[in-house]
Amino acid sequence: MSILKVTDLHAGYGDVKILRGVEIEVCVDEIVTVIGPNGAGKSTLLKAIFGLISISGGRIHFDGEEITGLGPNLLVRRGISFVPQSDHVFPRLTVHENLQMGAFVSRGPMDEALARVYELFPPLQERRKTLTGLLSGGQRQMVAIGRALMLSPKLLLLDEPTAGLSPLYAKLVLDKVQEINAGGVAILMIEQNARAALAISDRGYVLTMGKNRVDGEARRLLADREVAELFLGG
C-alpha cells in the first residue's frame, strides 16, 4: 500500500525549472532512496513534497489524500517530517529544547515521545541540557532526526543524513534509520553515500536532469552495471 505518491511533479525556483515530471512512490514500511548526480533535483524533490517551494505542476498524495501545495505546518500535523541536509538544529537551544520544538504543534504531553527519542539515541539523554551547537556533527544529526520523530510521523524525509559525518557515524545513522523504519515509519531519503544507502533500502530511484532515469528494487540497482558505473562510483 502506498503512503506517498508523487505524480508528474514539476517545480523549481522562480523561473528556473528543476523538476520536470518526477514520479515517486513510497509504500508503508518501506525505505526508499533517491540517488543521482548533483543538480539532478534530489533536494528540490524533498522540498517540493514538504511544501517549501511552489509546485508548477503535478500532484502529491499522502496517506490517500492530496497534499499538493500544503505548507509544512499542515504536513507535520498529517504525519510527515523533514530533516534538512544542513542547518538542521537550533544551535542556541539545548538538546532537550530542540526535541520539544519538534512537538510544537501538539498540545498534549510529550513525555512519551521524548522517552522514545532518548531510547533511540542514548547519547542525547546524557547531553540533554547541552547547547546543541556544541555537539559533534553526528550528535547534531541525532538531534535533528530526533526532533523530526517527536510527532510520531508516518513518513520521514531525510536529506543526506550522512553528509559530513565520519564513516563510523554515517554507519550509525543508517543503522538508526533502519531501526526507525522497523518501528513503522516509512522513509524517503536522498544520499550521496549511495551504495550504503541502497544497501538498507527496499527500493531506489535514480534522478537525472529533473526526471526519473531508473528505478526498481534497491538490490537490483546495486547489481546493475550501468547504474554502478554512472552513479555508484564504479
Add this chain to the structure above:
Amino acid sequence: MLVYGIVLGSIIALSAIGLSLTYGILNFANFAHGDVLTLGAYTAFLLKVGLGLPLLWALVGAMAATALISVLLDKAVYQKLRTRGPVTLLIASVGVALILRNAIVVGWGAGNQYINQGIQFPYRVGGLLIKPDHLVIIGVAFTLGLGIHVFLRYTKLGKAMRAMADNAELARVTGIDTRRVIAWTWIIGSAAAAAAGVLMGLDTQLSPEMGWTMLLSIFAAVILGGIGSPYGAMAGGMIIGITQELSTAFIATAYKPVVAFVIMLLILLMRPAGIFNTQKAVRV
C-alpha cells in the same frame, strides 16, 4: 555615579531586549525602536498626568497600548515587505520612526514634559544617595527583565521565539506557527521599550527626540551583547549605561553618547559577533 549608571543601564538593557528580539527573529535593524520607546513614555504621561491614574497603571497601560500599536504597524507596514529583504525593512522602519516622532510632536508639542513634578529628596543608603525614583526604575527594569527571561527560558512560545531567532527556516520546517511568534515578538519587544521609555521619563523628562537619541546606545548594547541574543542585550545595556555614566568623571557630560559609539566600534573591530559570542563553537 554608579547608581546613575545602573539606572541608565537598566533603561538601555530593557530597550535593547526588544531591539535584539526583532533583529534576531525578523532579521532587520528596527530604527523605529527608539520612537516606540518615546511613544510608550508619552502614553504613560497621558494616562498619569492627563487622566490622573497611578504610575503603575499608567505603566501597564502604556505597555499594552504600545504593544498593540506595534502589532498593527507590523500588519500595516512590515508584513507586506517581509519578503523584500532586510534593507527594505530597515528603510521602512526609518519611515515609521519619523511618523511616530512627528505624530508625538503634533499631539503633545515639541517641548519637554514631566511625569513627576518637583524635587525629590534622596534616601541615604550606606554611603550612597539614592532617589526613590531610581529605586522604582531599577526595580521595574529588573522585574521585567526577569519576566522576559522566564518567558524565553521556560514557556513553549518563548522557546519557539529563540528557535526562530536561531534558524527561521528550520522553525518553519518544524511546523512552528511563525506568524504567532512574530506577533509575540512585537508585543514583548515594544512593551519592554515602552516600559523603558516610561522609566526614562521618570528619571528625566519627556521629549519627542528622547527615543531617537537613545537609539545609538541601544544599538551599541545589542551589538555588544551579540546581535539577536536577548541575554547579551541585557548585559550589554548594563555595561553601556554604567560606562557612559562613569565616563562623565573624565569627559564632559554632553559627550557621553560618544562612549557608546566608541565601545560599539571597538566591539565591531575586535569581536564582531559580540562579547558572549558562541558562533565559533557552533561552526565546528
